[in-house]
Amino acid sequence: MDTPFWLDEPTAPLETDSQGPVDVAIIGAGITGCVCALQLARGGLSARVHDARGIAEGASGRNGGFALRGGAARYDVARETYGADAAKELWRRTEDALDRLESVAGDSFRRTGSLRLAADEEERGDIRAEYEALHEDGFAAEWRDELPHLRPEFLGAIFHPPDGSLQPGRFVRGLTKLAAAEGVAFREHEHVASLDDLDAEQVVIATDGSGRGLLPELDDAVWPARGQVITTEPLSERLFDCPHYARHGFDYWQQLGDGRIVLGGFRDFSILSEMTDEETTTEPIQEALDAFLVELLGYMPEVTHRWAGIFGLTQDLLPLVGRVPSRDGTWIAAGYSGHGNVLGFMCGELVASAVLGREDSMLELFTPARLLVSG
Ligand SMILES: Cc1cc2nc3c(=O)[nH]c(=O)nc-3n(C[C@H](O)[C@H](O)[C@H](O)COP(=O)(O)OP(=O)(O)OC[C@H]3O[C@@H](n4cnc5c(N)ncnc54)[C@H](O)[C@@H]3O)c2cc1C
DSSP: OOGGOOOOOOSOOOOOOOSSOOOEEEEOOOOHHHHHHHHHHHHOOOOOEEEETTTOOOOOTTTTOOEESSSSSSSHHHHHOHHHHHHHHHHHHHHHHHHHHHHHGGGGGOOOOEEESSHHHHHHHHHHHHHHHHHHHHHOEEEEEEOOOSSSSOEEEETTOOOOOHHHHHHHHHHHHHHHTTTTTTEOOOOOOGGGSSSSEEEEEEOOOOOSSSSSHHHHHHHEEEEEEEEEEESSSOOOOOOEETHHHHHHHHEOOOOOOEEEEGGGGTTEEESOOOOOOHHHHHHHHHHHHHHHHSSSSOOOEEEEEEEOOTTTTTOOOEEEEEEEEEEEOOTTTTHHHHHHHHHHHHHHHHHHHTTTHHHHHHHHGOOOOOO
């Protein structure tokens, strides 16, 4: 029951040689670490990925499966906070990343679009502002007033055409096969206690919200947050064509190709106790998910999977990507603030480019130095 639905399909073990020194050791076998390793190997460096658990058993195999462009903040808010040019560049780059993700995803990705819903008048005003900002800057977005397929009632929505639905566990397992074919080694089920233990010239920290204890300064900059998700039996009726999310992303659900509903969220029902890296489901949140499922469907279907996952939140909702200040040969890509499927893919590539010595303007926006005070 507590195995995430995404990881509940058979997978062959990876046979790689994980002994000896390497150019780069990566901590974290999620989307970030795996795509980073793949790019490093393609760039000519030897790489090994370390994880305390199995491939994709962190947030990458435990999320809602939404593959969204942009950052964790609304686009209009991102323009005000990060600057108009930076926000535009970030959204454009994530759209490109979605295209690249699709090109390697096979059947683990469906380009469905996504629907961002307004649960009340205030949220309607907020998402209307986002819609207008997207339009002004030439991004595809459609406004929807009529939402007859939905109960409870919602007061409008933005349809985002570039977005999609990801089977994230299958996707990351697929990435590891590509990486292994390029010579990347994987060392699973072995906790890294210290960066000095890694027998590598350089280290990339790709632990999103679960890397506590690796670097003291990182513990202050990326805060762990828990999300909880449930999956139902396959339903015979097709109710939702694309991922839906409401209440500023606090509630999210989608219907998979086989009819199952994946529903997550309601973190705000117990917001302080959900600021934790304890990966367990809790009664108040599970009850809220069940109650919302009944509201959505009008009945309670069988729930086949219930799980929790940990993601990394940052103060400005932007990830930290690049060199860790004052620590030679140490890099990071983490802190996607609950928005790490596409962003994690992009930032895994980005940190690999940085290690390979390639300049990229995105690295300025994501610079770790803005939040990491040297320990
Ligand atoms: C419930 C939930 C729902 C979400 N929904 C969405 C969504 O729908 N769309 C979206 O875009 N994003 C979503 N996210 C966020 C997204 O899942 C993450 O941001 C993304 O998966 C991060 O990937 P990652 O590879 O950086 O980190 P992770 O996948 O978390 O991988 C980090 C790995 O590091 C390993 N690790 C940590 N410390 C050590 C150590 N000391 N030694 C060895 N290994 C270590 C962990 O075992 C873990 O496997 C959600 C997250 C959660 C938890």
